[in-house]
Amino acid sequence: METTTRTLQSCKRIALVAHDHRKRALINWVKTHRTLLAQHELYGTGTTGNLIHQEMGLNVHTLLSGPMGGDQQLGGMIAELKMDMMIFFWDPMNAAPHDPDVKALMRIATVWNIPVALNAATADFLISSSAFNQPIDIHIPDYESYLKQRLK
């Protein structure tokens, strides 16, 4: 597929998501990096986002709760280039009722090539990158040429 360049601006739109058994770990991670994160625009699935707001007073745009459609909302935002990064502490040890939605979210984040952390170590790598607070170019599918090709 042909690609094009998309610039992620200095101020990133960051999705924060955690499954129930991983919420404490994500909240602690956010606490550790609060000052840096507060310089960005934060989004969260319903429970995760509200917990972060409650515990830390950070402004978080909240979507629906994951099992109620929040993962799908987030996936839609990623596909529409309205999200720049995702930190998703998912639970590899327990089945989720909305597993198809989780899989779809990971898939669409990969299609659109946004930086994604699925565990704490990768989240640490992302937040310690100079690109976290600076513009960075990423390669994304060239949708116009993709569509033109399919309509031939």
Ligand SMILES: O=C(CO)COP(=O)(O)O
């Ligand atoms: O289920 C989730 C991600 O798949 C997260 O949803 P909540 O933040 O509402 O718990």
